[in-house]
Amino acid sequence: MTRGHEGKTAVISGAAAGIGQAAAVRLAGEGARVVIADRDNADETLGLIESAGGKAIAVRCDVSNPASVSTLKEAVERNGGRCDVLVNNAGIYPMQPFDEITFEDWRRVLSVNLDSMFLMTKALTAGMRGRGWGRIINIASDTVNLMVPNLVHYISSKAGVIGFTRSLATEFGERGVTVNTIAPGLTRTPGTLNQKIPGGVSNEELFDRMANTQSIKRSEVATDLVGAVSFLASDDAAFITGQTLYVNGGLTRST
Template sequence: MRLEKHIALVTGAGRGIGQGIALALADAGADVAVADLDINIARETAARIEKSGRRSIALQVDVADPDSVNAMIEGAEAALGPLGITVNNAGVISIKSVGELTLEDWERVMQVNVRGIFLCTQAALRVMRPRGFGRIINIASIAGKIGFPDLSHYSASKFAVIGFSNAVAKEVAAEGITVNALCPGIVGTGMWRGEEGLAGRWREAGETEEQSWARHQKTLLPQGVAQTPADMGQLAVYLASAEHVTGQAIAVDGGFSL
């Protein structure tokens, strides 16, 4: 699947899953606008894309701010051309039981993970609909299909992303635009790794974080191994090229979820 002559935008693309998706789209031939709250890491990803021979630009964005989102879309199009593919990946997480959660914890996750997806999707549709073409990929999670302890607020936000994506897909289905949710499984990024991640929090007595990480891969995943940002990139490339796949929430999780 090739994406030459397509312009893509990926939010939260400075590291992790967003970076993996941005690099995969570039490898498939797209020119890619790399957006992140941290402009320095966005520039690093953009430099890697340019080194591979594709055009790229780094943009700073706060996805919860409508003015910032609109400026991101305008900046991407001014630098690269008409936007055809948008991957709304930017998100945040904290790991707390429902009893530990504060209102501030809840609102921060909802502001970025739900409001941000809404604002970025709406802004992308403003430029896509008049052209009769678009591919919108909203990054959800397997936690948007199956609830996880200590992640009630995060799961709620990702269930919302899936429902929102399915509804919007039906609104624009006859306009040449597809909208899908991509649901990463267990990826060795900040959500899972480190003492503050799930592998650290869910350690058994006498277990190191590394041992906990290995155990969760073996017990939760039928394939027995974690997924990678590059795995997410493979699905993103497919969804960016698929004409008749829309309204779906597709997991890349080694067989964990339905």
């Protein structure tokens, strides 16, 4: 592994588990100081990073809550004050038929998945813009391009993430800050392994079904995404902004 992110601080939301954890381990392994922002205990991620000789701290934060994001901002300031790379990864994806989604459910999914982008970007990016170097990487989902049931609130929120990314990229481009989206396919993580799927389909059946729609016919795992995160966070990606990178094994048709 290179040390390409030496001297940088990366704030990664939802890094106590899953894709965020894999991204945190990768960026820390490449020299970044990592700040984990998660509503849950992140000891497992801290252990993985520290046992490999990396540096990380964890801050309990609900990224959908303005007061909690302010507390995170204060913690980042106490930790040296930098956020060079912001990975907005935390998200939720309850599967519910449209008729069962309450307005409260809708608001919760939109808030965790999309309000969080606004709150975290407002709180943490003034420094990178001032210094003229920064990377913002927002995690969306390839479901925005598919015909997937039971996820109306989720897919609406992730389509919003792509719009947020494109518009913000146009405003931050002159300040050395790129803003891009990564859109994973169905990935084996604690969230998807414990997912309740309406209609009696088992989780393993869903993984198999998705793998069969891909050019690469195996289930995606969290480490499949970390090369894309590392690249978009690097100097090599300085002229790439407003883009969505689909990391999904090459879907060949919609489900």
